[in-house]
Amino acid sequence: MAQQTRTIETDCLEQWTKQYRGESSKGKCAAYIPALKEADPTQLGICVMGPDGQISRAGNYDAPFTLxxxxxxxxxxxxxxxxxxxxxxxxxxxxxxxxxxxxxxxxxxxxxxxxxxxxxxxxxxxxxxxxxxxxxxxxxxxxxxxxxxxxxxxxxxxxxxxxxxxxxxxxxxxxxxxxxxxxxxxxxxxxxxxxxxxxxSLEVTAEDIAKIGLILAHDGYDPIRKEQLFGKELARVTKALMVTCGMYNASGNFAAFVGVPAKSGVSGGIMAAVPPRGRSRELPFAGGCGIGVYGPAIDQYGNSVAGVALLKHMASAWDLTIY
Ligand SMILES: NC(=O)CC[C@H](N)C(=O)O
CATH class of the missing domain: 3.40.710.10 (DD-peptidase/beta-lactamase superfamily)
Incomplete structure (x- = not known):
């Protein structure tokens, strides 16, 4: 896998991760699965992966968590x-x-x-x-x-x-x-x-889910290994389900203020698929990307509080929305 090189995108992610880490105090680690309560609620990490293998990551991007x-x-x-x-x-x-x-x-x-x-x-x-x-x-x-x-x-x-x-x-x-x-x-x-x-209970990192998001963003095609892993129609149905149901009963808010197909989990992960944005080549990750976020303090809906705040900021700064 390609190595991270220092980029403006990475600098942004580092700054935003620091800025939004404190948001975690508005949530709590899931307690109804007792082992999830043990996570450090202040963690926040992100990994963004582009089709050429470009990776930008910040914060606790390498912390393992369950899907x-x-x-x-x-x-x-x-x-x-x-x-x-x-x-x-x-x-x-x-x-x-x-x-x-x-x-x-x-x-x-x-x-x-x-x-x-x-x-x-x-x-x-x-x-x-x-x-x-x-x-x-x-x-x-x-x-x-x-x-x-x-x-x-x-x-x-x-x-x-x-x-x-x-x-x-x-x-x-x-x-x-x-x-x-x-x-x-x-x-x-x-x-x-x-x-x-x-x-x-399968254990992953933000980078793993960013890769899955990248493949969904490219309609089932893995642009790094150059291989079609599943069909376009399946990718599209799945992304539509992510948009409408992926963030549970907060999916409307997420669609309005982030605007990309995403799926969260109660351990604090969020996987997002950002399709290529034809509107400007100057935009960061204009060729599409997968995003993996981890922040274990979740809100009443079961979504990472700091993770959603970070994604809202990022979506606005980088014009990620599909709408
Ligand atoms: N929202 C979730 O991530 C729920 C998954 C969890 N394993 C459950 O079934 O309750």
């Missing part, structure tokens, strides 16, 4: 690659909810109980059940392979986070049992949950 809900994007890509988009969308819809990511209220209100989208927990558990393979191990492997094809390196589960979530996953367990009752799980309940919790 959590960012994994939902990758499991969706993996399931659709295996079954085809239309078949997956028979089991999960593409509509935003306006509810919390772990809400169950709409599952029973709208018959026959097809989860609203793959970016909320209910939809993601359905998608995990659809991953290729028989049994937990094979399904998880097909997810892990997809991650590794994109980041170009091997990733491990953070066992402590995995165990912590497995032991406390009562809400997800109830969602999964409900999905089984309504026929929206393609494998046994505890298997689907196990795959889902394993994928959430």
């Amino acid at each position: 959590q809900s960012i994994s939902k994007v990758i499991s969706f890509l993996a399931a659709c690659t295996h079954h085809g988009i239309a078949n997956v969308l028979e089991q999960v819809d593409v509509e935003p909810t306006g509810d919390a990511f772990d809400s169950m209220v709409r599952l029973e209100m709208h018959k026959p109980g097809r989860p609203f989208n793959p970016m909320i927990n209910a939809g993601a558990i359905t998608v995990s059940s659809l991953l290729q393979g028989n049994g937990v191990q094979e399904k998880f492997l097909s997810f892990q392979d997809m991650v590794e094809r994109m980041t170009g390196r091997k990733h491990q589960i953070n066992e402590e986070v995995y165990r912590s979530e497995w032991q406390t996953a009562n809400r997800n367990r109830s969602l999964a049992y409900y999905l089984a009752a309504t026929g929206f799980l393609a494998c046994p309940v505890e298997d689907a949950l196990d795959v889902y919790i394993q994928q959430c």
Whole structure:
């Protein structure tokens, strides 16, 4: 992978990371998964990767964290690659909810109980059940392979986070049992949950998710390794889901004030995909980029407080919006 050279972009990121680190005091590390509470809430890091391999990074860009809900994007890509988009969308819809990511209220209100989208927990558990393979191990492997094809390196589960979530996953367990009752799980309940919790516990850095964002920004094409990893149509459906549902019930605010497809996770990661901006070659990363942010103090919606503040500033300064 290309090395970082000192650039104006890097100087900006360093300055903004310092400026927004304090915002973390407005949030808290997720506590409902006890192991996530152990993170240092004041951390803030960012990595931006361009199509020529150019990297700019600042702050705690090398801190490892678990994918959590960012994994939902990758499991969706993996399931659709295996079954085809239309078949997956028979089991999960593409509509935003306006509810919390772990809400169950709409599952029973709208018959026959097809989860609203793959970016909320209910939809993601359905998608995990659809991953290729028989049994937990094979399904998880097909997810892990997809991650590794994109980041170009091997990733491990953070066992402590995995165990912590497995032991406390009562809400997800109830969602999964409900999905089984309504026929929206393609494998046994505890298997689907196990795959889902394993994928959430995969450990990455901001650079890894920046790389995945870069590939999405280029419609499934890896511009660094020069390889099409999945189809354009799948990339577009996925980005539309990220725009409408990726930041949960704060997706509208994020679309208005950042304006790029993104996905957050409760460990404090945010992955964003910035497509090439034809309007000016002078803009930083005009050829598109992937962005990975890490800041573990999250807000009431489950999004990194300092991370969102940093992205809002950056989007305005570098004219990132797709709108
Ligand atoms: N928003 C998230 O990142 C949620 C992921 C977490 N593993 C959960 O299911 O609760």
